[in-house]
Amino acid sequence: MTKPHTRIEKPSPPTRAALLPATHQEIVHEISANYERLSKRLKQIAGYALDNPNDFAIDTIAETARKAQVQPSALIRFAKAFGFDGFSDVQRLFQQRLLDVHSSYESRLESVRGSGENTPAALLGRFVEGNIAALEHLSRTIAPEKLNEAVRLLGQAGVIHVMAMHRAFPLAAFFYYAIATMGRRVQLIDNVGGLGREQQKQIGINDALFVASFSSYTPEVVHTAEQTLRRGIPVVALTDHPLSPLTTNSSVCFHVKDAAVHDFRGLSTSMCLVQTLIVALGVEA
Amino acid sequence: MTKPHTRIEKPSPPTRAALLPATHQEIVHEISANYERLSKRLKQIAGYALDNPNDFAIDTIAETARKAQVQPSALIRFAKAFGFDGFSDVQRLFQQRLLDVHSSYESRLESVRGSGENTPAALLGRFVEGNIAALEHLSRTIAPEKLNEAVRLLGQAGVIHVMAMHRAFPLAAFFYYAIATMGRRVQLIDNVGGLGREQQKQIGINDALFVASFSSYTPEVVHTAEQTLRRGIPVVALTDHPLSPLTTNSSVCFHVKDAAVHDFRGLSTSMCLVQTLIVALGVEA
DNA sequence: ATTCTGCTGGAATATTTATTCTATCCCCTG
């Protein structure tokens, strides 16, 4: 069987692209899609172009060559590999990107702020705005002493147990993954097989418990926190309101109000706090 | 930084400028302040430069001359009138402006990553800052059409299957919880009991798949996306780099770079995008 | 091993782009 591997004569582009990319987005797509087909040096350039689109847009061919550690001629081969006449044509797309983003940002924000729209883009804009506000609020209102205390308690623990369900469960999953990755002992109380009570009994006197629960406060989680605290074991909690049952059933309790759109609350802000606890735990060790 | 030397020392700049502008802001100020002193043609250029900073940054001297209706040599006189050696030096400031605005995100993230105090409160501050930058970046760079397409594909699906592991798993957990809560059919491919292959077979021809994977790209997830896409079933993906294997093995692929401190990457930004997809899915129904 | 094919580096060349130079123009002043 004759392979259609026959690359056409020199003048034609190696890729059979019918019409060549006309925007930055398109060329990024084209580069990603054909990356595997590229030769070693061309891969190198592709990676550089995707990672440094700004520099790529304004540097001269010589400077780009230096920064990407290739020969100038390789950049031209790169351009031709995607059907262009030369490097400048490719660079133009990257320049266009700078202009586009720069001029369209304001108008995009406008369309996003415009209240009632429910297009996905408008929703994203509102979530971003909401999450930013929530994050700023978080950093302004969290008491440093609480953070210190939480890190101290978790740092001293033999095994860190972690429990959260429903909407808060992803926090537990992330916490577990991160703690385990850094080589510490951690146990996830996930109530698998209805074995929650048994898992709870695994919490030792020198351990610690991290719990998170929101809104209608999962009874199992609250109960575990309560029991564990009663046994004199440190409990670090993350919840959403001062009147949450976790406030009283924990050694240290953080209150985070995540952003909501259409009554749907996210997790970005809580994630940020969890991330902070984890890294603080990591650097102190 | 090795600059092609400027050979001729010009005696003295026409304006008494002691030290010449080094940023776009500064040169704009300088131009405004001295506008009245300028000659007719130089005024014309000043006006053009202030009104079209984008074009001014990327056009060649000849094109700028044409657009501003002046001679190329006038542009050089303009540059020298403010104490520069030549046009290129002025243009560089305008280019820098494009980069500044555009790369503020990366550099902000960079500045957040390593250095600084390691008290928990300081870490929180850095995470908050990093996540805010990442969120802003997200809302600027996401293509609305991609969002629309993703929502459309997921909206049409009979059952939505969702798969993510390791660091990305919390995204799948949150996605599952939220979709199930709003009363839609959803399946979590969690590979429990090593039954991943069988779970994958549950994906029907009218369904859709949502996957997320980062950094060292879980092979199982990539494989499932590939197989599913090959069967003609829509795959919506969330990953962290254009060269991720998910880019090519999906119908729609989002790229999100979460903020990192001490090499530990969070999930806040990805969470925000997932949250957006979910609510968009909810309101369209 | 041996040939072949396509990739690569780097010098040579072509092209584009920036800058200089000067005759001419304009406009101000006396």
Next chain:
DNA sequence: CAGGGGATAGAATAAATATTCCAGCAGAAT
């Protein structure tokens, strides 16, 4: 309204930047 001084246009030139070309190389196929 004549003369002078700065500004201007446009051609001429210099510099830079992009592109071509080819010899040598490396990896695949034989």
